[in-house]
Amino acid sequence: xxxxxxFGVLFLATAALAACSGDSGGNAVPWNWIRTEYRAVGxxxxxRTDPVRTVASEIEKHTSAQDRTTSGSMVFLRYRDDxxxxxxxxxxxxxxxxxxxxxxxxxxxxxxxVWPDPDSDSFRGGGPGSGK
Numbered sequence: 129x130x131x132x133x134x135f136g137v138l139f140l141a142t143a144a145l146a147a148c149s150g151d152s153g154g155n156a157v158p159w160n161w162i163r164t165e166y167r168a169v170g171x172x173x174x175x176r177t178d179p180v181r182t183v184a185s186e187i188e189k190h191t192s193a194q195d196r197t198t199s200g201s202m203v204f205l206r207y208r209d210d211x212x213x214x215x216x217x218x219x220x221x222x223x224x225x226x227x228x229x230x231x232x233x234x235x236x237x238x239x240x241x242v243w244p245d246p247d248s249d250s251f252r253g254g255g256p257g258s259g260k
Contacts, residue, residue: 157210157225158191172224174217183221184214199238206243211235 165186166173175183184203188196193205193212205212211231213224225231229246232239 155194155208157207161190166223172222174222176220178221180214180216180221197242
């Protein structure tokens with residue numbers, strides 16, 4: 129009986145820690161999954177063979193994005209507080225992740241007519257109850 133209780137407590141503690149991780153709930157970017165799934169290269173990650181749309185779909189299949197848009201040969205995934213950009217790179221794809229504000233400014237020419245400017249008075253990132 130003590131073993132069952134210990135297992136139950138251990139299970140609940142593990143579940144609580146998982147719920148607090150960066151990849152869980154609330155539409156967060158699957159940072160850890162991307163880090164383990166793709167090869168790190170110069171500030172981003174690289175898939176050596178898959179095209180941009182395939183890689184973006186793999187990421188979104190793992191964790192659904194709030195929004196997805198394309199611009200030229202790039203795909204952008206919008207998560208709660210972050211942006212994932214997937215672009216062509218050496219016969220495969222490059223994955224770059226930034227917080228929303230940094231990513232928006234970095235890729236403004238691709239996103240300004242699609243997603244809200246984080247510096248505008250009307251921008252309310254993070255969704256309801258986020259305290260922003």
